[in-house]
Amino acid sequence: MRIALNFRGQLANALGGSSDQxxxxxxxxxxxxxxxxxxxxxxxxxxxxxxxHGKPSRTLLVAVDGEQITDFEMALAPDTQEITFIPPIAGG
Amino acid sequence: MLSDTDRATYEWQLDVPGLGECGQEKLGSATALVSRVGGLGGPLAMSLAAAGIGKIILVHAGNLQEADLNRQTLMSRQWIGKPRVECAAETIARFKPEIEVVPVNENFNADNAHRLVSMSDIVFDCAPLFEERFLMNRECVRQGKPIIDSAMYSMQGQVMTIVPGKTPCLACVYPEIPSHWKRRFPVIGAVSCLVAQVGALEGIKLISGFGEVSIGEMILIDAETMSFNKIKLAPRRHDCAVCGGLNLDS
Known part of the structure; x- marks a missing residue:
């Protein structure tokens, strides 16, 4: 299946764009x-x-189809459409 | 009860469905703490003043610098080298002299945390360092005070309303201080202003009791594509070092 990825904050800079499939x-x-x-x-x-230690950071927020998930090892549901990766930001 | 002057000042605002005199009175009797009055906290504080918050405590240490002037819209060039929090207080006082503004030329820290939060009904967190944000979160959870946590980076922003015992707190969302975050971040003033207005509105709704506050959600703003989205946050972490000991929905 094909899904959309959204990258926010510094992750977009690191990957050279804010979205992908x-x-x-x-x-x-x-x-x-x-x-x-x-x-x-x-x-x-x-x-x-x-x-x-090479594990996913505890401060990385991940939302699947608009809901934060905390179990990063679970297989994605077959109808998954979009994943958003949200690193912490504090600009003020 | 609103005075005749209040009714005249907020005449157009009182027409907003759901706000009403009752909501306006709640705004007028509320005290808001705004931590940092830079590109985000400054315009946020100004919008709270415009809406009629009764008292605003502005917390920010240090003097205004040349490089602040692309975004810190409460400032003026002649204040460079002088305490920026006093410039912010003067700007708000000139706009709305009837509002009590308390400038505090300190940043939020372990020594002033208890005192500053205890003076406030709601805290608007606009600090650029996670150490400050975590400290504020801890103290607000301890005292049961709501926080509107607003943040931005480059062309993006996010706003989260934290109600202790009811929503995830900042430490539920970020269990540790992010090591990669740097004090300096890319910013265009219009973006920090945009994010500030979303944060101000969340607080205005929460205080006055109208509209729909984004409880348990994070509002995501993207100024590059001009899109707003929300994500539903995971429930409070029972092992959260800050709010894990609170009763659910207490």
Missing amino acids: IEVNSSSSINSILQDLAFRGGTAFTDIAFDC
């Missing part, structure tokens, strides 16, 4: 998508999306 399969999870994105985004991406 990817092909995923029935076993794809947020974790596996993050690993794929890490190849593309390099350290600019991993510094934000992962912690120093």
